[in-house]
Amino acid sequence: xxxxxLQALSGLASASSLFLVASGLTVIFGVSRVVNxxxxxxxxxxxxxxxxxxTTLPRGxxxxxxxxxxxxVLVGLIGLVVEVLLLRRIYRAPELFQLxxxxxxxxxxxxxxxxxxxxxxxxxxxxxxxxxxIEIVGMRFPLYxxxxxxxxxxxxxxxxxxxxxxxxxTLVRAATQDREMVGALGVxxxxxxxxxxxxxxxxxxxxxxxxxxxxxxxxxxxxxIITEAFVVVVVGGLGSLTGAALAALLIGELHAFGILIVPKxxxxxxFLVMALVLVVRPHGLLxxxxxAARGGQGSAEPVIGPAPPALRWLGLATLAVAVVLPPFxxxxxxxxxxxxxxxxxxxxxxxxxxxxxGMASFxxxxxxxxxAYGAALAAQWLGAPMLAGLALAPLAAGVFGLLFGxxxxxxxxxxxxxxxxxxxxxxxxxxxxxxxxxxxDNGILGVWPSAWAAPKLVYYYLALALCLxxxxxxxxVVHAPFGYALRAQRDSALRAEAIGIDAFRIRWLGFxxxxxxxxxxxxxxxxxxxxxxxxxxxxxxxxxxxLMVLLGGVQTLSGPIVGALAFTGLQxxxxxxxxxxxxxxxxxxxxxxxxxxxxxxxxxxxxxxxRHGDA
Amino acid sequence: MATLxxxxxxxxxxxxxxxxxxxxxxxPGEMLALIGPNGAGKSTCFNMLNGQLRPDAGSVxxxxxxxxxxAPRTIWRLGVGRTFQITATFGSMTVLENVQMALLSHHRRxxxxxxxxxxxxxxxxxxxxxxxxxxEQAARPCxxxxxxxxKRVELAIALANQPKLLLMDEPTAGMAPQERVxxxxxxxxxxxxxxxxxxxxxxxxxxxxxHADRILVLxxxxxxxxxxPAAVRADPKVREVYLGSGAVTGAH
Numbered sequence: 001x002x003x004x005x006l007q008a009l010s011g012l013a014s015a016s017s018l019f020l021v022a023s024g025l026t027v028i029f030g031v032s033r034v035v036n037x038x039x040x041x042x043x044x045x046x047x048x049x050x051x052x053x054x055t056t057l058p059r060g061x062x063x064x065x066x067x068x069x070x071x072x073v074l075v076g077l078i079g080l081v082v083e084v085l086l087l088r089r090i091y092r093a094p095e096l097f098q099l100x101x102x103x104x105x106x107x108x109x110x111x112x113x114x115x116x117x118x119x120x121x122x123x124x125x126x127x128x129x130x131x132x133x134i135e136i137v138g139m140r141f142p143l144y145x146x147x148x149x150x151x152x153x154x155x156x157x158x159x160x161x162x163x164x165x166x167x168x169x170t171l172v173r174a175a176t177q178d179r180e181m182v183g184a185l186g187v188x189x190x191x192x193x194x195x196x197x198x199x200x201x202x203x204x205x206x207x208x209x210x211x212x213x214x215x216x217x218x219x220x221x222x223x224x225i226i227t228e229a230f231v232v233v234v235v236g237g238l239g240s241l242t243g244a245a246l247a248a249l250l251i252g253e254l255h256a257f258g259i260l261i262v263p264k265x266x267x268x269x270x271f272l273v274m275a276l277v278l279v280v281r282p283h284g285l286l287x288x289x290x291x292a293a294r295g296g297q298g299s300a301e302p303v304i305g306p307a308p309p310a311l312r313w314l315g316l317a318t319l320a321v322a323v324v325l326p327p328f329x330x331x332x333x334x335x336x337x338x339x340x341x342x343x344x345x346x347x348x349x350x351x352x353x354x355x356x357x358g359m360a361s362f363x364x365x366x367x368x369x370x371x372a373y374g375a376a377l378a379a380q381w382l383g384a385p386m387l388a389g390l391a392l393a394p395l396a397a398g399v400f401g402l403l404f405g406x407x408x409x410x411x412x413x414x415x416x417x418x419x420x421x422x423x424x425x426x427x428x429x430x431x432x433x434x435x436x437x438x439x440x441d442n443g444i445l446g447v448w449p450s451a452w453a454a455p456k457l458v459y460y461y462l463a464l465a466l467c468l469x470x471x472x473x474x475x476x477v478v479h480a481p482f483g484y485a486l487r488a489q490r491d492s493a494l495r496a497e498a499i500g501i502d503a504f505r506i507r508w509l510g511f512x513x514x515x516x517x518x519x520x521x522x523x524x525x526x527x528x529x530x531x532x533x534x535x536x537x538x539x540x541x542x543x544x545x546x547l548m549v550l551l552g553g554v555q556t557l558s559g560p561i562v563g564a565l566a567f568t569g570l571q572x573x574x575x576x577x578x579x580x581x582x583x584x585x586x587x588x589x590x591x592x593x594x595x596x597x598x599x600x601x602x603x604x605x606x607x608x609x610x611r612h613g614d615a
Numbered sequence: 616m617a618t619l620x621x622x623x624x625x626x627x628x629x630x631x632x633x634x635x636x637x638x639x640x641x642x643p644g645e646m647l648a649l650i651g652p653n654g655a656g657k658s659t660c661f662n663m664l665n666g667q668l669r670p671d672a673g674s675v676x677x678x679x680x681x682x683x684x685x686a687p688r689t690i691w692r693l694g695v696g697r698t699f700q701i702t703a704t705f706g707s708m709t710v711l712e713n714v715q716m717a718l719l720s721h722h723r724r725x726x727x728x729x730x731x732x733x734x735x736x737x738x739x740x741x742x743x744x745x746x747x748x749x750x751e752q753a754a755r756p757c758x759x760x761x762x763x764x765x766k767r768v769e770l771a772i773a774l775a776n777q778p779k780l781l782l783m784d785e786p787t788a789g790m791a792p793q794e795r796v797x798x799x800x801x802x803x804x805x806x807x808x809x810x811x812x813x814x815x816x817x818x819x820x821x822x823x824x825x826h827a828d829r830i831l832v833l834x835x836x837x838x839x840x841x842x843x844p845a846a847v848r849a850d851p852k853v854r855e856v857y858l859g860s861g862a863v864t865g866a867h
Binding site: 304479480481482488506 | 665686687688689691692697699703704705706707708709712715716717719720721724725726727728729730731732733735756758772775776
């Protein structure tokens with residue numbers, strides 16, 4: 001009983017910290033509609049800056065609390081700079097582009113933080129005056145935790161006052177409800193957005209700074225917190241402050257009691273709850289449906305036609321190089337090429353959902369990973385030969401794609417993307433925690449190709465044939481009636497329904513098909529590496545796929561191919577030549593978003609059309 | 616037999632009774648106009664006929680078959696074409712492809728994963744566009760088309776499944792006066808030739824009195840007049856509803 005009370009209290013403390021970060025994220029989203037991946041980086045910077053300030057400033061109350069507040073304000077200013085330099089220029093871009101840009105910031109901050117503070121974990125001092133613990137129901141409870149429990153409600157109260165009692169707050173609420181109307185009434189939106197970004201970043205920084213006495217500061221804090229914060233914000237309802245508070249409470253307590261009751265599935269639990277909430281309430285606990293953007297149909301997506309001759313030749317030339325060159329290359333280069341071929345198919349599978357389908361998926365790695373695990377589990381437990389494993393991979397991925405997709409494709413926009421993320425995390429957690437079957441973090445080793453395909457070169461040709469075949473098949477599908485139906489429901493749901501198209505069915509089957517294709521890529525990857533790990537389904541791999549598609553250009557069929565080659569090649573080269581590959585990649589991403597918002601292939605097409613005239 | 620029979624249709628939104636007990640029918644080849652001031656319930660009525668809204672009470676029958684509460688896509692399959700007040704077409708497809716989509720859906724061939732759309736149902740789609748005077752625009756993307764042309768594309772799409780009934784919500788809104796007359800004349804001609812019943816709403820009284828065989832007048836959710844154009848124009852209740860706007864008397 002006493003244990004439960006303490007557990008509930010520490011749940012409250014976590015909830016409080018989580019709320020600080022999530023409130024900033026939800027306020028920023030409410031006004032600017034930007035899904036800010038870099039919010040976790042701001043949180044991490046808050047912790048690092050607080051560490052530097054607190055350890056430099058004289059010891060004592062002033063030094064500690066001054067350091068914490070100073071760090072929060074500094075992070076607010078950093079957020080302000082990011083907004084002015086980057087986000088301000090891309091508010092009109094599609095939301096996934098904004099996400100890509102903020103992910104570029106994540107990469108940049110990771111390397112900068114490592115340069116400044118080093119790779120080792122840093123332990124900060126404890127808070128003066130709150131070092132001890134007090135006795136609650138006969139058990140010791142840290143004072144600092146108690147203090148944290150208080151911080152959440154106080155910040156919530158201050159924010160509510162700010163939003164309801166000041167003119168600025170009223171404007172923020174108005175902009176959250178209807179941005180265009182606020183603009184039409186003559187409010188300076190730039191100032192409003194910038195100030196909201198400052199506030200949101202400050203909250204993230206404060207959240208990070210307050211963690212200093214609780215846990216060590218490290219370079220993984222950013223992605224760890226951002227997933228949690230996304231969950232809280234989405235469960236609460238995007239843009240809803242009270243919703244975020246409620247969800248933080250729910251998630252915090254879920255963590256605390258989950259460990260007591262079902263320690264085996266703690267990781268899954270949070271995402272299960274998120275999936276459940278989104279299935280029952282598609283806009284979160286307290287969220288409202290996003291108001292449809294006004295201004296009619298907006299910019300129409302381009303028509304899809306047969307590839308121009310120049311592009312065909314370029315494709316054939318690339319293919320010729322891919323076929324002819326490898327025998328003259330070393331094993332390492334051949335395995336890099338194998339990965340490139342797999343990346344192309346992986347990107348193409350996501351592109352089918354995102355481009356023609358018009359849905360965002362943050363969780364495409366799930367199907368890649370399920371394909372890989374399908375093959376590996378069959379090899380380990382059933383002793384299946386390689387070809388059987390490779391056949392099972394798309395089957396397993398497709399079945400799970402249909403299962404998860406059944407829920408995901410009912411939602412739209414950010415919520416749909418978040419539900420795909422939740423399912424991917426569920427898949428990841430199962431692979432991570434179901435140690436008896438999946439080997440957990442150690443993965444499954446010894447997934448080697450059959451003898452005939454064991455030479456690197458032979459396996460490369462096998463991977464090339466399968467990936468190229470599947471990618472060309474997906475391309476063919478886009479030109480076939482099914483692909484047209486996918487685009488039809490994306491272009492106009494109203495018209496699609498009015499000519500007898502069942503949009504749900506089309507989206508659902510499209511999701512399943514894309515998952516199966518990702519499964520092929522995953523299966524090939526498993527045999528290529530000889531092992532599978534939970535990271536195959538991790539968020540970074542899903543983000544990789546997004547980067548490839550967005551880098552290449554969503555609106556062109558060659559986009560994912562170009563993007564996959566560019567991204568994988570670039571990353572491969574950068575990792576080899578420099579330790580600061582994240583920094584450089586991040587900068588490249590940011591510059592690409594700013595100057596090539598249509599992606600590489602999109603930009604190439606725009607130039608081609610400018611020269612040859614529009615059809 | 617009437618193509619469409621509507622009996623006792625009702626719909627409320629909260630406390631507002633948007634449509635109150637409306638009954639009427641449309642015969643094959645007939646052009647029936649549904650008019651009334653803003654907020655009279657025209658659009659609500661329309662959306663219940665094609666399944667976008669579920670009526671609180673009443674029944675809708677197509678060729679004697681009960682279609683009340685069915686999904687729009689099911690109703691379309693039974694032979695109801697629809698054009699929208701604000702055009703809805705597939706912006707990333709050409710004019711021809713838009714019509715092909717309707718034909719492919721009609722023939723239940725949208726599941727195809729292999730044969731390219733370019734070679735499917737192109738000839739009949741072209742023929743439909745020819746009929747509507749849009750053949751020259753066939754290869755242009757719908758996303759860049761002029762509004763008046765989009766209205767014609769919508770009509771071509773609506774005709775693709777050889778409908779028994781056409782529901783047209785303000786078919787000429789946003790068009791130039793010249794275009795309006797020619798589009799409605801064409802619609803009337805097609806309706807008569809193919810025996811299609813046409814129900815349309817319209818604000819332009821020239822269009823209504825020039826092309827409708829019969830007119831229904833709605834006001835605050837109730838049917839207040841019904842009959843031939845001349846009779847409706849002379850109806851004192853209709854004059855009262857439109858009083859001050861001068862729209863009815865100024866029509867000719």
